[in-house]
Amino acid sequence: MPTSQDNDLTGLHAFDALAGRWTAQHRRLKERLANNNQWETFGGTFDFRLLMDGHANVDDSVFDMPGGRVHGIGLSAYDAKTGQWAIWGLDGRNPHAKLEPPLKGRFEKGVGTFYADDTLRGKPIRVRVVWSNLSSTTAHWEQSFSPDGGKTWETNWVTDFHRAP
Template identity: 60%
Template sequence: MQSAPNLTHLHDFDFLVGDWHVQHRQLKARLAGSHEWVEFDGTCSMHKLMNGYSNVDDNVINKPSGSYKGVGLRSYDPVSGQWAIWWLDSREPFADLDPPVKGNFVNGVGTFYANDTLNGKPIRVRFTWSHITADSAQWEQAYSPDGGQTWETNWVMHFTRVR
């Protein structure tokens, strides 16, 4: 007999549906001891797909070095109760997708992890969603060079809903 699907976290990303102005803050160099941040703006528009079991956001990122687009794709696994998140970057549209970060929300904070590489070295990647209200949210990306013992936050995005 097949077990019932775990729908506990199916609606974790419902808060993100709609259009957003995004203020970005990104470390100039990752895992290099950098303390210099670059700030820029962008937009995000998120839509549910497949009856809420997946969603996609279309992003415009206006870096000082030039604007580009990106797509965040999320898919919910009703067996594990986790979301998987992939990123597609218009600067390298035919590159292999990075390994998905996987996780869910607990007490209003979403935490998602993956193993990846940076400059040929293994790293741990963490995405965190927090400070979520009806009109705002925050996303952070952090890397760990030591299997998750220490973390360096390298990108912070503040979302403000467009009305």
């Protein structure tokens, strides 16, 4: 199976190594952009499928959060003209909510960096997601928020994935 880490895959094939079923170990801040340093940890699963000959993918995630099980879906699409991926998420706790603005970005040297503008508690923020260490057996994901247009970042969610047996 190809890997972004070993083959430095970019563009259309950057997410190929994620195809399949994974276990996930999540760690996230209890409160974001609130000078909080209390982290909570929880497990989950991640099922990832390539679609449209690799030009899109979908993930079905289960989060075994401290308050109960939550389901989520991620959808990504590749634009060959720009070389960028767009990533949308749907949260099972509020499935009829408007989809968030897509994160957009690309992989370079095996690391995918994606950005979006959003709001938190009514204030504008910048969101950054980084995928790294993608291989046939492991992957790493981090989410960070910036309240100042990207000058400073607070990492608030980290996930390590391991290929399910």
